[in-house]
Structures are given as C-alpha cells and as structure tokens.
Amino acid sequence: MITIFLQAAGGEGSMMPTMIMMGLMFVGFYFLMIRPQMKKSKQEKNFQSELKVGSRIVTTSGMHGRISQIQEDGVVIETLSGKLKFEKAAISREFTQQRFPDNSTDTK
Template identity: 45%
Template sequence: MLTILLQASAENTNVYANFLFIGLIILVFYFFMLRPQQKKAKDQKKFRDELKRGMNVVTIGGLHGRLLSIDDDTVWIEVDKGIKLKFDKIAIAMEPTSRVNANASTEPTT
C-alpha cells in the first residue's frame, strides 16, 4: 500500500514539473519573440507619426528621397529634381541617418 502512495505522489510532482517547463517556454517565447516585435512596431509607428516636411527618408522598397508633403495616410517624396512620387505613409521605413547610426553602433571598434 505504501508503494502505491509513493508512486502516486511521484506522478503529481512530474505533472507540476511539466507545467512549470511549459510556462518557462511561454515566457522565453514572449521575451525573445513577441516583445521585440511589438517594440519595433511601436517605434516605427512613432517615427511615422513624427514625419516632417523636408526630412530625408527611405521607403520599404529602398527608395531614398526627401518629404515634400504629408497628408493623413499618403506622402509625396522628391527623389530627384522634378521627380515626385506619391507613397502610402506605411511605406516609409526609416530615416537614413538613423540607419547609419544603428550600423555604426553595431560595428566593432579596433
């Protein structure tokens, strides 16, 4: 009888260990996958909301240009003298100087 009780209690601790392990996996997934993506999306939205006329920007397609005008959900970008293109606001990826600064901070110094 004592043997049966000992086996039953060992199975219960194994179940708790499994739940703990699954919980740890969910936490790791959240902190290494979901949270950084949410932060990046929040930063991009903030950047798009702070767009100003005359800023140099890069589109998600890699087109570099200067903002001429900004509407609610579209922007006009001057690519070269006299060449103006209309884009959706969500197509603006970043400011070229922020990309240069980000690359410079990740490069090792010798």
C-alpha cells in the same frame, strides 16, 4: 519499436513539473519573440508619426527623396525624377543632416 513505447508504464508522478515547464516555455517565448516584436512595432509607429516636411528619407524599396507633403493617407516624396506618393509604412528610415549635410553651405 512503437510497441515498446505503447507498453511502457504511465508515469505516476504529478503534472506539476510539466506545467512548470510549459509556463517557462511561454515566458521564454514572450521575452525572446513577442516583446521585441511589440517594441519594434511601437518604434515604427513613433517614427511614422514624427515625419515632417523636408526630411530626407529612404523607402523600403530603396528609393531616396525628400518629403514634400504629408497627407492623411500617405506622403508625397520629391525625387530627382519627380514627385511620388507613398504610404507612410513604406518609409524605411530617415537620413539626418549630420550624416548627409547639404552642399549649399560649403565655402569655397
């Protein structure tokens, strides 16, 4: 079986179709894999830079809390069990006041 492929005559065409296919594959990989990853990375950096004291957040490990201090090397998060220090990269998302309003403003 392998000898059939080895004995086959080589293509006498130009390399242009092969080069065009390689170029199209690179463009496809860029738009399907590289560009979305760069966009996601940029959004994460913007989110981490816009963190502020008092924001309700969730860490990547699932811990809920509020930011009590922002330092250069991380943030201090206040939870029900106390204060913990995390890296900024460990913050997964922020809860907004519209989604989780404070109960202190409710009227009886």
